[in-house]
Amino acid sequence: MKTDAIIIGGGLMGLSTALHLGLRGVKALVLEKDSPGRHASGVNAGGLRQLNRHIAEIPLTVAAAEIWKNIRNLLDSDCDVELNGQVRVAETEAQLRSLQTRVDELQALGFYHERIIDKNELYRLVPQLINGCVGALYNPADGSARPFHATTAFRRKAISLGTQIKNGVNVRGIEQIQNSWRVETNQGSFSAPYLVNCAGAWANQIAATFNEAVPLTPKAPMLMVTERLPPFLKPVVGAVGHKLSFKQTQNGTVIIGGAHLAHLDLEQQRTEIDFAELKTSAKTVTMLFPHMASVRIVRAWAGIEAFMPDNIPVISPSAKADGVFHAFGFSAHGFQLSPIVGHIMAGLILDGKTDLPIEPFDIRRFQMREEHRE
Amino acid sequence: MEHHQLAIIGGGPAGLAAAAVAANAGLECVLIDEQATPGGQIYRAVNTIPKQRATLLGPDYQCGQKLIDQFNKSGASYRPSTTIWNLNSQREIGILHNGQAALLSADRVVIATGAMERPVPFPGWTLPGVMTAGAGQILLKSAGIVPNDGVVMAGSGPLLLLLAWQYMRAGVNIQAILDMAPQNNLWRAMLHLPRALFVHHYILKGLKYQLQLRRAGIPFYKRITDLHAIGNDSLAAIEFSDSKGKQRIETSLLMCHFGVIPDSHLSRCTGCKHHWDPAQLCWRPVTDEWGNSSLDGIAIVGDGSGIGGAVAARHAGRLAGLESVHTLGRMSTNERDEEARADQRWMADDLNIRPFLEALFRPSPTLLGSPKDETLVCRCEEITAGTIRQALHAGHQDTNQIKFFTRCGMGPCQGRQCDNAVSQLVAHELGVEMGITEGYRIRPPIRPLTIEQLATLQGVDEDK
Amino acid sequence: MSSIFRRLEEPDMQWINIDIEGKTVRVPVGETVAAAILASGLHSCRTTPLSGESRAPFCMMGVCFECLMEIDGIPNRQACQVQVKEGMRIRRQIGTGEEYR
Numbered sequence A: 001m002k003t004d005a006i007i008i009g010g011g012l013m014g015l016s017t018a019l020h021l022g023l024r025g026v027k028a029l030v031l032e033k034d035s036p037g038r039h040a041s042g043v044n045a046g047g048l049r050q051l052n053r054h055i056a057e058i059p060l061t062v063a064a065a066e067i068w069k070n071i072r073n074l075l076d077s078d079c080d081v082e083l084n085g086q087v088r089v090a091e092t093e094a095q096l097r098s099l100q101t102r103v104d105e106l107q108a109l110g111f112y113h114e115r116i117i118d119k120n121e122l123y124r125l126v127p128q129l130i131n132g133c134v135g136a137l138y139n140p141a142d143g144s145a146r147p148f149h150a151t152t153a154f155r156r157k158a159i160s161l162g163t164q165i166k167n168g169v170n171v172r173g174i175e176q177i178q179n180s181w182r183v184e185t186n187q188g189s190f191s192a193p194y195l196v197n198c199a200g201a202w203a204n205q206i207a208a209t210f211n212e213a214v215p216l217t218p219k220a221p222m223l224m225v226t227e228r229l230p231p232f233l234k235p236v237v238g239a240v241g242h243k244l245s246f247k248q249t250q251n252g253t254v255i256i257g258g259a260h261l262a263h264l265d266l267e268q269q270r271t272e273i274d275f276a277e278l279k280t281s282a283k284t285v286t287m288l289f290p291h292m293a294s295v296r297i298v299r300a301w302a303g304i305e306a307f308m309p310d311n312i313p314v315i316s317p318s319a320k321a322d323g324v325f326h327a328f329g330f331s332a333h334g335f336q337l338s339p340i341v342g343h344i345m346a347g348l349i350l351d352g353k354t355d356l357p358i359e360p361f362d363i364r365r366f367q368m369r370e371e372h373r374e
Numbered sequence B: 001m002e003h004h005q006l007a008i009i010g011g012g013p014a015g016l017a018a019a020a021v022a023a024n025a026g027l028e029c030v031l032i033d034e035q036a037t038p039g040g041q042i043y044r045a046v047n048t049i050p051k052q053r054a055t056l057l058g059p060d061y062q063c064g065q066k067l068i069d070q071f072n073k074s075g076a077s078y079r080p081s082t083t084i085w086n087l088n089s090q091r092e093i094g095i096l097h098n099g100q101a102a103l104l105s106a107d108r109v110v111i112a113t114g115a116m117e118r119p120v121p122f123p124g125w126t127l128p129g130v131m132t133a134g135a136g137q138i139l140l141k142s143a144g145i146v147p148n149d150g151v152v153m154a155g156s157g158p159l160l161l162l163l164a165w166q167y168m169r170a171g172v173n174i175q176a177i178l179d180m181a182p183q184n185n186l187w188r189a190m191l192h193l194p195r196a197l198f199v200h201h202y203i204l205k206g207l208k209y210q211l212q213l214r215r216a217g218i219p220f221y222k223r224i225t226d227l228h229a230i231g232n233d234s235l236a237a238i239e240f241s242d243s244k245g246k247q248r249i250e251t252s253l254l255m256c257h258f259g260v261i262p263d264s265h266l267s268r269c270t271g272c273k274h275h276w277d278p279a280q281l282c283w284r285p286v287t288d289e290w291g292n293s294s295l296d297g298i299a300i301v302g303d304g305s306g307i308g309g310a311v312a313a314r315h316a317g318r319l320a321g322l323e324s325v326h327t328l329g330r331m332s333t334n335e336r337d338e339e340a341r342a343d344q345r346w347m348a349d350d351l352n353i354r355p356f357l358e359a360l361f362r363p364s365p366t367l368l369g370s371p372k373d374e375t376l377v378c379r380c381e382e383i384t385a386g387t388i389r390q391a392l393h394a395g396h397q398d399t400n401q402i403k404f405f406t407r408c409g410m411g412p413c414q415g416r417q418c419d420n421a422v423s424q425l426v427a428h429e430l431g432v433e434m435g436i437t438e439g440y441r442i443r444p445p446i447r448p449l450t451i452e453q454l455a456t457l458q459g460v461d462e463d464k
Numbered sequence C: 001m002s003s004i005f006r007r008l009e010e011p012d013m014q015w016i017n018i019d020i021e022g023k024t025v026r027v028p029v030g031e032t033v034a035a036a037i038l039a040s041g042l043h044s045c046r047t048t049p050l051s052g053e054s055r056a057p058f059c060m061m062g063v064c065f066e067c068l069m070e071i072d073g074i075p076n077r078q079a080c081q082v083q084v085k086e087g088m089r090i091r092r093q094i095g096t097g098e099e100y101r
């Protein structure tokens, strides 16, 4: 079979890239060692958050939010998107001032999607929040979606546009043969002129085959979910003073996260819940939402995700190999970015450029540092 | 963190025997069980029950007292009414007692959590008035509560027959017993009969129960298919087919039973290796002759490692106890082997009955692999077989993808009631019945824990 | 509707009073809530949050989670795993147990 591009990794980044290539008539082959969405993409918290992102990500997150708003246009599925806003709670005046500083900074750059809300509006939005909070950072256009449904929708749409997806195919080696990349796997070899590295927490292993060392750390953030509760909360809640992401889903369950980490055995692809860490998470919840104390936790789990030291991803052409592109290292906030990342990647591959500012995500930022040190 | 040399989880015959052996040999050992009294499923409440009720339950039940006496004398410490909600590969154990959660650790852990009844979805199985025979037996053993108006008992397996016999002795009106084992089971079982005759007392006991039940005039229906429980808000009748055609019995209570399977949530939660057993039709941990799992220092014995019954569980418990004493340096290999010999022999003898029973009581493949589209498979999230088939044919070709996509198995029971059914349905649809490779990934807490209980968890370094 | 369960007559039982659906009911010490409600004639212990259909205790050993009830004002408790206590208040749980949160 002739393929235009091989994409390593059937998570959201790989599938979104395949989909956007498909929209432009290019047929990709996605190689996934497990099954699509088996890792970070299928098990994340589903938060669609522009709020409080790294400044470098703002143009991307804003563009992605536009797509999520009408996600059915892209995916023929609404992925259970709900845009009821996200708030970042300030418990003290000092915290509120720091949020104000951020809003000022964004406005100076021409972005108006985040704003400060006062106490009254905060308690109107989050009536069950403990008394005494002073205000919050707020974006009414944020929200959440169901990650596995989104992954499925990306997969189906990509397939309908000509993408081929192979499950259980583990990429073990890569060679350049003339103008083509040949990928060796446990199920034979595949060749294509373009190669895209969307291998999530394993992407550094792929990058290493091109001599592109990247300081990627695989980590396993944990989430827990409660029994069903009567509806009490619309927006997703975070807090300046705590590691917390707290939201009630449409079915009534509450998903609690906050980047607390599980024990990870990457080799075995096994995560083990660290209940000492989750205790902190539970304490935060009982502190901010006392009515949750008697609510039962039904399940805790972790997803394996790639973290970069600066907490922003690598989205760039390879600096060392022609026809090779990278999109990885989303550091636990890539779900929201996924529709725009595919768009950027398709642009990079087919036009050699993109309409969004991606310089901060260049892979050379790490290579320069390495060389500097030498 | 509180630390023990040996922690044993489950106070049935396997756990009690393991604890007694280990403590007698001088190991510091704690036995943790969520029931208020020792005995496990078979000997539930045996040391607190009124005498009259114990007599009614029969001699096999009462003999549990001896095992409990041995345990009490051994000096093992005992934590009743304590639920285990997590065990990880590092042998950290999450317990909950009186609303207080804590983490413990141990040099060795023996999991002896026993069995649960095989959940088998059929139309109407969620109606009030339908419950398992095990549930009926628990009501009888621990509370002396029995059916009032009458009861229909349906399914296959020794427990169904035993409970019917116990009910008969308690004067319960048994309206009918529906035998749902397929016809050819008997022939398949005959192949294993010679081996089974080594332990013919089991067969004689079964025949005795049947004979006495028939003499009492209780109607038996054979080779039942198409069982339906019918009613609006609670059970009103059951319908089924047998050789005479379609039948209907008005009843307000149906007790169903399709054999028992290991309660594997805790062992699967640790991450040790498991395999699908095509004879017992369930997940079993991979263990060696001493019960050691694929994880260092974690053993699994008794019905929790594969169904062998109470006698085999007791011997397996003793073997795991000896192995613990050995690996913790208090017994040489020779001594262990010497001590183990009798138990190994008795256990092997006793297990001779299993292939016969497994073949005789094996539920029908149609019942397990192809429930009708409208049958609820996941009781908690109310997911039908039809929805699962749709997800499957839309490209979600393993149980975990189906779980993510449909929420099947994500409700409060954490998949205990639908895990096997979904595995078998998927395997049937894909035509790989014998080679089931994946069940749900089991996530802790395996028993619910409140946020407050987690927030006040003891035994962890404060805010490290 | 008559009760589908009854108690065996046994001597020397110790009894306590609990409240089931607003009625005072005499039950033996040490019994589980699920056993107590079944013996008291309550056929179903809850309705589901999804379709609203009635459910009743199914396994009595803590593995099916059908016996979720509101016990002393706290919803979603496993009635087959909780022992009765003098004065305990037990309610059928409607859906997620809205009224009690």
Ligand SMILES: Cc1cc2nc3c(=O)[nH]c(=O)nc-3n(C[C@H](O)[C@H](O)[C@H](O)COP(=O)(O)OP(=O)(O)OC[C@H]3O[C@@H](n4cnc5c(N)ncnc54)[C@H](O)[C@@H]3O)c2cc1C
Residues within 6 Å of the ligand: A008, A009, A010, A011, A012, A013, A014, A031, A032, A033, A034, A035, A036, A037, A038, A039, A040, A041, A042, A043, A044, A045, A046, A047, A048, A049, A169, A170, A171, A172, A198, A199, A200, A201, A202, A203, A220, A221, A222, A223, A257, A302, A303, A304, A305, A327, A328, A329, A330, A331, A332, A333, A334, A335, A336, A337
């Ligand atoms: C617990 C958790 C909560 C999160 N919550 C949020 C949130 O609320 N909002 C948000 O925006 N983001 C969130 N994220 C982050 C988000 O999930 C990720 O950034 C995003 O899914 C990354 O997608 P990916 O495609 O890069 O990675 P993945 O989904 O991990 O996909 C990479 C794929 O590559 C495959 N692969 C790797 N190596 C090979 C190989 N050699 N051969 C073949 N295949 C290979 C892997 O099997 C994997 O499926 C969360 C992440 C986690 C873990």
Ligand SMILES: Cc1cc2nc3c(=O)[nH]c(=O)nc-3n(C[C@H](O)[C@H](O)[C@H](O)COP(=O)(O)OP(=O)(O)OC[C@H]3O[C@@H](n4cnc5c(N)ncnc54)[C@H](O)[C@@H]3O)c2cc1C
Residues within 6 Å of the ligand: B009, B010, B011, B012, B013, B014, B015, B032, B033, B034, B035, B039, B040, B041, B042, B043, B082, B083, B084, B085, B112, B113, B114, B115, B116, B117, B134, B135, B137, B138, B159, B162, B260, B263, B266, B301, B302, B303, B304, B309, B310, B311, B313, B447, C061
């Ligand atoms: C409902 C039921 C009734 C049965 N009745 C009979 C009978 O009458 N006669 C017969 O021959 N066989 C009966 N059996 C079969 C029975 O499984 C075995 O014969 C025997 O009890 C197995 O012994 P065991 O020690 O392996 O496990 P069990 O006797 O089942 O003991 C396991 C113990 O572990 C405890 N436990 C489980 N999980 C946890 C946890 N997470 N935390 C804390 N404690 C936990 C349980 O409460 C239980 O006390 C029954 C099985 C079931 C499921």
Ligand code: FES
Residues within 6 Å of the ligand: C034, C056, C057, C058, C059, C060, C061, C062, C063, C064, C065, C066, C067, C078, C079, C080, C081
């Ligand atoms: S009746 Fe099954 S958990 Fe209580």
